[in-house]
Amino acid sequence: MAKTSKVPEATIKRLSIYMRVLKDLEKRGTEVVSSADLAEICNINPAQIRKDLTYFGEFGVRGVGYYVKELHFDIRKVLGLNQRRNVVLIGVGNLGKALLCYRNFSEHGYEFVAAFDSDASKIGEKTPCGIIVRDIKDLPAVAKEFSVDIAIITTSAQGAQEAATAAAAAGVRGILNFAPVHLSVPKEMKVKKVDLTTEFDNLAYHLQPG
């Protein structure tokens, strides 16, 4: 069950989908799910699911399917989700406020410990979810105190590199970047860029006349 470096990115993304579906099934009390049913709920073909799970030595039980609780636990472990992670947000505009209040994050083990901005007029402001906006200068101290793993960057395009540099200097290891720019960071740091237009494109494809 150890992390191997050979697992493709696309598999990691699908594991995240399987995990959500299995969580729902577990909540509803389902004990076993057939590979065909799991495939249908996930909208992914059964062969792909089987292939993805073999990366982690999970093969299901022939003629039965997968044990929901067990598989859910194993996937969470593979994804490194059996621990809570402390998160900070940099750039408290509308998107920043929305993410700070996004309850799903906390349900999945991500905890916002602070929000930062470099705009003096915003510092001290209380966001809709009760988090006080702090000066970006306080980031190193906060990152150290709470062992912050991840910074979410929701600044403007102009402010994003400065935010990333500050996060790197403060010892943060991962960035989720919502700003529409490429960030330069030390090579040991992980950056995920989130582009919401990708979701639109997928929908647009399916709206084309067959």
Place this chain on the structure above:
Amino acid sequence: MAKTSKVPEATIKRLSIYMRVLKDLEKRGTEVVSSADLAEICNINPAQIRKDLTYFGEFGVRGVGYYVKELHFDIRKVLGLNQRRNVVLIGVGNLGKALLCYRNFSEHGYEFVAAFDSDASKIGEKTPCGIIVRDIKDLPAVAKEFSVDIAIITTSAQGAQEAATAAAAAGVRGILNFAPVHLSVPKEMKVKKVDLTTEFDNLAYHLQPG
């Protein structure tokens, strides 16, 4: 180049990534990109890219690579992006306001024609990007006038089904759902659920000790 129903979802998502990278390359004046370079920029293995592109009869030129402008155009066509699409947003909270101002949408051919809410205290309010919040009751008239294709739902979990039902009744064909609930819609309607925690999970995986 016609849409075929056999193209896997994961391929469509990757096409969207290739398209963005090609757009950047085209902007910078790059005429040709080797399959290896394209793979590295996209962080996807070259064999996967070649396989994805063969679905559309695109094979590149041996020893040369891909013609950037041509491939960009072809992928846009495959994805149905060579036309502008009118979009409405339902639920003008922080996330809604952030999305209304997200410039990337407009650059990719998605145009917000209106924003709706069912909260009387919000109706008539001007959002940060200048769009006036309208009563959800006006949705059918707006959808008809502007031939609206897509509704973005950024209501609370409680309000999402009502919003989806209103969109379906108004003849909207696709929904991008940011609310953390499953929506019931007529079967000819397409729904894409956006769960931002998926991005976190992917980052968390990569933050695990190797």
